[in-house]
Amino acid sequence: MEKNIHTFIGCDSEYKDSRIVIFGAPFDSTTSYRPGTRFASAAMRNESFGIETYSPYQDKDLLDVNVFDGGDLELCFGSPEQALHDIEDMTERILSDGKTPLMIGGEHLVTLGSVRAAVKKYPDLHIVHFDAHADLRDDYLGQKLSHACVMRRCHELVGDGRIFQFGIRSGDREEFRWGKDHVYTNRFDFRNIDSLKERIGNKPVYFTLDLDVLDPSCFPGTGTPEAGGVSFTQLMKAIETVSVLNIVALDMNELSPMLDQSGASTALACKLLREILLYIYK
Numbered sequence: 001m002e003k004n005i006h007t008f009i010g011c012d013s014e015y016k017d018s019r020i021v022i023f024g025a026p027f028d029s030t031t032s033y034r035p036g037t038r039f040a041s042a043a044m045r046n047e048s049f050g051i052e053t054y055s056p057y058q059d060k061d062l063l064d065v066n067v068f069d070g071g072d073l074e075l076c077f078g079s080p081e082q083a084l085h086d087i088e089d090m091t092e093r094i095l096s097d098g099k100t101p102l103m104i105g106g107e108h109l110v111t112l113g114s115v116r117a118a119v120k121k122y123p124d125l126h127i128v129h130f131d132a133h134a135d136l137r138d139d140y141l142g143q144k145l146s147h148a149c150v151m152r153r154c155h156e157l158v159g160d161g162r163i164f165q166f167g168i169r170s171g172d173r174e175e176f177r178w179g180k181d182h183v184y185t186n187r188f189d190f191r192n193i194d195s196l197k198e199r200i201g202n203k204p205v206y207f208t209l210d211l212d213v214l215d216p217s218c219f220p221g222t223g224t225p226e227a228g229g230v231s232f233t234q235l236m237k238a239i240e241t242v243s244v245l246n247i248v249a250l251d252m253n254e255l256s257p258m259l260d261q262s263g264a265s266t267a268l269a270c271k272l273l274r275e276i277l278l279y280i281y282k
Contacts, residue, residue, distance in 0.1 A: 007069035008045050008273065010053035010062025017066045020277060021094045024072035025106040025113070025251075027083045030146040034223040036256035040269070041072050041104040043257035048270045057236065060278040067277055068099075080109060080145040087113025091249060095121050100280065104273075105253030107223070108135060108147040111208045112154060118249045119157045122204035126162045127154055128196065128242055130235070131210035132226035134171035136179050155182060164199070166190050166238065167213035170226045189230055190238040200245060207242055207250040209276075211269060221265025223256045232268060236275060243279035250280070 005012060011022055024041025031037065053062040073090060075083040087103070091114040094101040103114050108131070119125045129135075129151060136155075140146040144153070155163055163183040167190065171179075179185050184199075186192055212222040215229030230238075252273060257266045 006045055006071075009048040009051065010274075011067040011069040011277070013066040013068050015068045015070070018068035018099060019065075020067045020100045020102055020281060021070055022067060022102050022104065023070040023090055024104045025075065025083075025087050025110040026072050027075045027077065027105070027110055028107040028223070029077045029083070030080055030109055030140075030143065031107050031223050032140060032146070032148060034256060034259060036258045037105055037107050037223060037254055039257055040106065040253075040255040043266050044104060044255070044270050044273065045069070047263065047266045048273075050267060051270050051274060053274070055275055055278050057275060058278050062274060062277060065278070065281045067281075083110070084113035084116070084145070088116045091117035092120065095249065100247070101249045102277070103251040105251060108150045108208075108210050108253050109145060110253060111251055112145075112150050114249055114251060115154050115157060115206055118204070118206050122248055124203050125158055125206055125248075126200050126203050127151075127158060127164065127206045127208065128245070129163060129165045129208050129210075130167050130213045130238065131165065132167060132170050132212040132229055133210070133224065134165065134168050134175045134179055134185065136171065136175040136183070151183070164196060166193060167230055169228050188228065190234060193238055193241050196242065197244060202246050204248040205245045207245075207247050209239075209250070209252045210254045211252065211272075212254050214268075219265050219268055221256055221260030222254050223259070224254075235272070239272070239276060240279060247280050250276070252276070
């Protein structure tokens with residue numbers, strides 16, 4: 001008998017041998033509509049064994065790459081700042097060991113913790129952001145550390161012209177007015193995404209994927225669904241395009257598995273994670 005090690009399928013390499021390190025950030029204390037994203041990483045590990053390690057899209061297999069799954073952080077639900085501090089510490093450790101951190105949220109606020117660590121190592125960091133929501137509010141109901149404000153806080157770290165948003169179809173008027181002068185926003189879909197390589201070059205990139213960029217018809221298991229999203233095929237193609245960039249850290253967030261009792265949203269997220277791992281593995 002050996003101890004049971006609960007990992008995402010095919011991601012059970014040793015830490016020292018791995019180029020990519022997965023960890024979960026089960027935090028959803030600032031969720032403004034329907035909570036539950038704290039359960040995403042555990043659900044994805046469990047349900048990942050319903051998919052194959054082999055990708056017919058890329059003719060690659062997770063069994064042929066080295067990925068380490070470090071499990072979930074134990075985060076303080078009552079303190080967003082403490083949770084962000086712990087996420088930052090984990091990301092900083094992984095980056096300092098020359099590896100690529102891939103965080104599974106959690107609500108989108110968790111991105112800020114990883115970006116804080118990444119920008120310390122890479123001062124010229126750029127951010128590529130897939131989402132239904134702009135997340136550019138200066139505060140939400142007086143709270144500056146909110147999932148609705150995460151890209152505004154990230155902008156304070158990286159500055160103008162370094163955030164590239166795609167799929168955005170929701171936000172208040174002030175967000176869009178402010179964003180017009182400070183970030184690049186492609187509304188509704190992934191048009192012009194092919195220009196990213198020319199715009200960013202080989203600069204370091206943080207890639208953050210909010211799964212509600214998908215249309216609720218194919219991904220209902222999320223806290224703030226927005227009609228008019230992209231399809232799974234469109235998202236896959238966009239991820240392939242982004243994968244040629246110099247991605248130094250990334251995350252996937254906003255799956256709320258209990259909001260889709262069919263399990264289809266979790267299965268979709270698992271498949272996307274497999275493809276992302278294989279696309280970015282260098």
